[in-house]
Amino acid sequence: MDKEIKDLLENDVLGEEAKTALQEAFDNKVKAAVAAAEQKLQEDYAARYSNDKAVLVEAMDKMLGDAIRSELTEFAEDRSAMIKQRAKLSKQTMEAKKWYAKKLAEHTKLLNVYVDRQLRGEISEFVDDRKTLDEQRREMAKELETVRSSSKKAFSERVNKLETFVLKQLSEEIAEFQADKKALVEQRVKLAQEGKKKLHEAQTKFIERAGQAVNKTLDSVIRKELVQWRDDIKVARENNFGRRIFEAVAAEYMASYLSEGSEVKKLSKQLSEQKAALEEAQSKINEKETLVETARAEARAANDRIKRTETMNELLKPLSRDKKTVMEDLLKDIKTTNLKEAFSRYLPAVMNGGKVEPAKQTLAETTQPKSVAITGDRTNKLSQAVIEETKQPEDLGVILHLAGIKN
Numbered sequence: 466m467d468k469e470i471k472d473l474l475e476n477d478v479l480g481e482e483a484k485t486a487l488q489e490a491f492d493n494k495v496k497a498a499v500a501a502a503e504q505k506l507q508e509d510y511a512a513r514y515s516n517d518k519a520v521l522v523e524a525m526d527k528m529l530g531d532a533i534r535s536e537l538t539e540f541a542e543d544r545s546a547m548i549k550q551r552a553k554l555s556k557q558t559m560e561a562k563k564w565y566a567k568k569l570a571e572h573t574k575l576l577n578v579y580v581d582r583q584l585r586g587e588i589s590e591f592v593d594d595r596k597t598l599d600e601q602r603r604e605m606a607k608e609l610e611t612v613r614s615s616s617k618k619a620f621s622e623r624v625n626k627l628e629t630f631v632l633k634q635l636s637e638e639i640a641e642f643q644a645d646k647k648a649l650v651e652q653r654v655k656l657a658q659e660g661k662k663k664l665h666e667a668q669t670k671f672i673e674r675a676g677q678a679v680n681k682t683l684d685s686v687i688r689k690e691l692v693q694w695r696d697d698i699k700v701a702r703e704n705n706f707g708r709r710i711f712e713a714v715a716a717e718y719m720a721s722y723l724s725e726g727s728e729v730k731k732l733s734k735q736l737s738e739q740k741a742a743l744e745e746a747q748s749k750i751n752e753k754e755t756l757v758e759t760a761r762a763e764a765r766a767a768n769d770r771i772k773r774t775e776t777m778n779e780l781l782k783p784l785s786r787d788k789k790t791v792m793e794d795l796l797k798d799i800k801t802t803n804l805k806e807a808f809s810r811y812l813p814a815v816m817n818g819g820k821v822e823p824a825k826q827t828l829a830e831t832t833q834p835k836s837v838a839i840t841g842d843r844t845n846k847l848s849q850a851v852i853e854e855t856k857q858p859e860d861l862g863v864i865l866h867l868a869g870i871k872n
Contacts, residue, residue, distance in 0.1 A: 650814035657794045773801045780808045788815050 777796065781789045792808070792815055799807045 647814060647817075650811055651817070654791060654795060654811065654814050658791060661794050769801065773804070776801060776804050780804060784815075791815050 777793070780796075781792055784792060792811065795811050795815070796804055796807055
């Protein structure tokens with residue numbers, strides 16, 4: 466059929482439109498036939514499925530009924546057998562309980578007899594052990610008391626020995642410390658005396674060297690200053706001569722050509738006088754303030770010196786002259802508030818070191834005599850301190866002046 470339709474379509478007898486219509490009609494017919502065949506196949510399969518399903522359900526019901534009936538028959542048989550077995554077991558259980566109760570009563574009786582016998586033996590043994598333990602405890606208490614008394618005695622002896630040893634060591638250490646302290650104080654006293662001597666020698670050597678150096682420096686400086694002063698005097702004279710000529714010419718010019726020059730001159734003179742008066746008053750005020758501050762400082766220093774002098778006089782009053790000199794050297798660097806404590810610390814060494822000779826005073830015939838107030842065989846420390854305080858700045862000022870150093 467397909468070959469005939471193909472031959473017909475390839476034939477040139479039919480036109481293109483007829484060929485197209487014929488092809489479309491043929492395709493539609495084929496599609497309808499295919500759809501009808503598919504519909505028929507679906508209906509056949511549905512009917513076959515329904516039939517197979519009914520047969521399968523019927524077979525399953527039959528198989529399940531047979532299986533359930535066999536299981537129920539077997540279950541009934543097992544149940545009857547179990548009831549018979551339970552009755553048999555209950556009977557055996559009752560018989561076993563009776564036998565067990567009988568045996569339990571016999572065993573309980575035997576156990577009570579055995580426990581009673583064992584308890585009596587254990588109690589008698591416990592009583593014997595307790596008596597033995599009490600006796601051992603009393604013996605141990607006696608031994609413990611003996612050991613405790615002996616240990617206490619030995620401990621007290623050891624403590625006494627230790628205290629004796631510690632006291633002995635402490636006394637030795639304290640004695641050694643006191644000896645070291647005493648030796649230190651004596652050594653300091655000795656060093657103070659030797660230091661004073663060395664310091665005096667060093668001061669003497671320094672003054673000699675400083676005097677030589679100052680003399681050389683003064684010679685060279687004075688020569689240079691004299692030459693410079695001569696040149697300055699010459700220049701000043703020339704300037705003074707020129708200024709006087711200028712003043713004479715200016716005065717003549719002012720008197721001849723400007724009558725108001727005299728008034729201007731008067732006003733200038735008054736201004737300069739007032740300015741000079743103000744400067745003089747300010748300088749006086751500054752000098753007075755400086756004097757007041759200096760007086761206050763001197764008053765404070767004098768009060769401190771007086772207090773220190775009174776304390777030193779009170780402390781050094783019982784000492785002899787040589788020991789007083791040594792003690793003064795030792796206390797010169799100590800604060801006023803600590804003088805008494807330092808005096809108490811140095812006093813034994815100074816008193817025991819009486820063999821130490823005081824520093825010898827060098828005789829200087831060229832030095833100016835010091836004003837000393839006569840107060841018996843003791844020097845006036847206040848006047849001496851005031852003289853030394855006033856002397857030191859003068860010496861320092863002289864040295865600075867000779868060295869060419871200005872304040």
